[in-house]
Amino acid sequence: MALPDKQGHFGEFGGRYVPETLMTLLIDLEKQFNALRRNKAFRDEFAFYLKEYAGRPTNLYLAERLSRHLRTLKVYLKREDLLHTGAHKINNTLGQILVARRMGKTRIIAETGAGQHGVAAATAAALFGLECVIYMGAEDIRRQSLNVFRMKLLGAKVIPVTSGSQTLKDAMNEAIRDWVTHVRETFYIIGSVAGPHPYPLMVREFQAVIGVEARKQFLAKERKLPDHLVACVGGGSNAMGLFHAFYKDKGVGMIGVEAAGKGLNTHEHSATLSKGPVGVMHGSKSNLLQDKDGQVQVAHSVAAGLDYPGVGPEHAYYQKTGRAQYVAVDDKAAIRGFKMLSRLEGIIPALETAHVLAYLETLARKSKKGTTVIVNLSGRGDKDVNQIQQLI
Amino acid sequence: MNRIDRKFEQLKEQGKKAFIAFITAGDPNLKVTGELVLAFEKAGVDIVELGVPFSDPMADGPVIQASSQRALDQGISLSKIFDCVRRIRQRSDIPIALMTYYNPVFHFGQENAVKAAVKAGVDGFIIPDLPCEEAGDWIKYAKKANISTVFFVAPTTLPARIKPIAHGSNGFIYYVSLTGVTGAKQNLLKEAAAGIRRVRRMTQKPVCVGFGISTPAQVRAFSRVADGVIVGSAIVRAIEKNTGQRDLVKNVVRFVRNLSCAV
Ligand SMILES: Cc1ncc(COP(=O)(O)O)c(C=O)c1O
DSSP, X not given: XXXXXXXXXXXXXXXXXXXXXHHHHHHHHHHHHHHHTTOHHHHHHHHHHIIIIIOOSOOEEEOHHHHHHHSSEEEEEEEGGGSGGGBTHHXXXXXXXXXXXXXXXXXXXXXXXSSHHHHHHHHHHHHHTOEEEEEEEHHHHHHTHHHHHHHHHTTOEEEEEOSTTSSHHHHHHHHHHHHHHSTTTEEEEOSSSOSSTTHHHHHHHHHTHHHHHHHHHHHHHHSSOOSEEEEEOSSSHHHHHHHGGGTTXXXXXXXXXXXXXXXXXXXXXXXXXXXXXXXXXXXXXXEBOBOTTSOBOOOOOSSGXXXXXXXXXXXXXXXXXXXXXXXXXXXXXXXXXXXXXXXXXXXXXXXXXXXHHHHHHHHHHHSOTTEEEEEEEOBBSGGGHHHHHHHO | OXXXXXXXXXXXXXXXXXXXXXXXXXXXXXXXXXXHHXXXXXXTOOEEEEEOOOSOOTTOOHHHHHHHHHHHHTTOOHHHHHHHHHHHHTTOOOOEEEEOOHHHXXXXXXXXXXXXXXXXXXXXXEOTTOOGGGOHHHHHHHHHTTOEEEOEEOTTOOHHHHHHHHXXXXXXXXXXXXXXXXXXXXXXXXXXXXXXXXXXXXOSSOEEEESSOOSHHHHHHHHHHSSEEEEOHHHHHHHHHHTTOTTHHHHHHHHHHHHXXXX
């Protein structure tokens, strides 16, 4: 069975739940994307920008001091933090902007929470001289002023969203409204493996380079496959990027780490797969944090990039079929993970990734000596040092 | 045949077009919603669209979005709206369709939602984020219970999609007069008229037009090209302006009567 199927379904998840105005565009986008992913010129062009502009391949680095600290684990870090703009997000925005250009679109819109995807989208738009509008919750604009400034330097227009919870989900609603209104000339660059078909597929394909590289690099170094892959899950793009190339390697365990925020027993978390029933938001069916009436709940995490009540439909499918396992790590532990990697390896990770590092302590306790792990180091922590300074 | 179908039969016999009024259930509260629906019937409204408030209304503009938020702040839910319709049904037979995003009904359980709708006296559903491709189960339950499901045709809809949409749609087909969200105003009569004619060539079912229509003059013009005209944001704005005033119902109904007279 193909994943997703022709209608964009991963089992019961995924699909296209959007206003009719967008349906024709999505069907067209799907056609164009399916043609482009098989087109050698397009693939070469994408590979060119990943290599020459973004800085791929990224290293697979054996973290020896971290491994010694954890005792049972041998930890390799897939260094997406070394990419241009500081996170994996640039893989996807370069890919989508090349699609947008082929479709003759002249205007780019994007939503952003932490600002990483906004910066990556603004960067790609600047690179190709396209008009760029970024929707960002007013609350997030306050929290991430530095990234707002970066986007503006790159020539993007940042529009504060004051509706709802004034965070990522509302920014995405606003971006969709803009899209519905300006559908003919506008390309919407979605920042994760979320949204209506073909976005979860398209973003996965653009991020899959992470796992393809990591698999090859690991085999070269260890002459076998790793025992576990671990990555943080907001919408799920960096995790899917790492996981996808290993899907058929049945012996490789996959663990997605969500944000437990102030605790899974509170309402202040972003652990969609751990706690959310199935629902429909932002154009696809997946797990969703919601109340007893089906109203979407506000998510919380110390890491703005994990702070999303939804999750990509393919992850919901991986969880349901048991191919991957999803765990949650709270704010406090994440800050511990943040400090741990900084001190042990001289790498300040993004707060999102810090959740994964904290989880390694739990995994280490359950593992036999010599267990090998690839951690997706999804981004660097420069954007978070201000926030951390106030927290510790 | 349910109340919506009967209404269109009647109107057809009389050579008339439908005027459809949208309000958000529970804005400012459900008691006023009930009073408004009964008063609308006397003011010449043919069908009422009751909006089920949702936290993330991506097809709606600021006016309806804000009214959804006000209703949510009152703790309005799908079950409470079913209760409200049940109370209306003790005094009126006006056709009522619920306008809801998909998640509230999906979370309620599709089959349960249809059963509760029948029991309450709801006649149809309009679900803007449920395209016909994803609506298989829903249509199955709704058809069995004689509940109409209204699907949309937009200016961007390719001709090849119009047939399946018209086939799946019951009660009427909702033609979106513009590419945009509710409340936007740059609809072009000529372009919409051509779109509506295209739909009508492919189906016998009534085609109603909405989005961005707010004045009697627009209602008059659009009623010449469609089987019905839908007004939402303008009425919601009138409710918002009159909230807290003793004459809320009277004032809003005066506004609505001017619109319904224009068809
Ligand atoms: C560094 C970093 N990691 C992870 C994420 C979470 O997104 P995803 O789950 O799509 O990788 C973000 C999102 O902003 C991010 O900036």
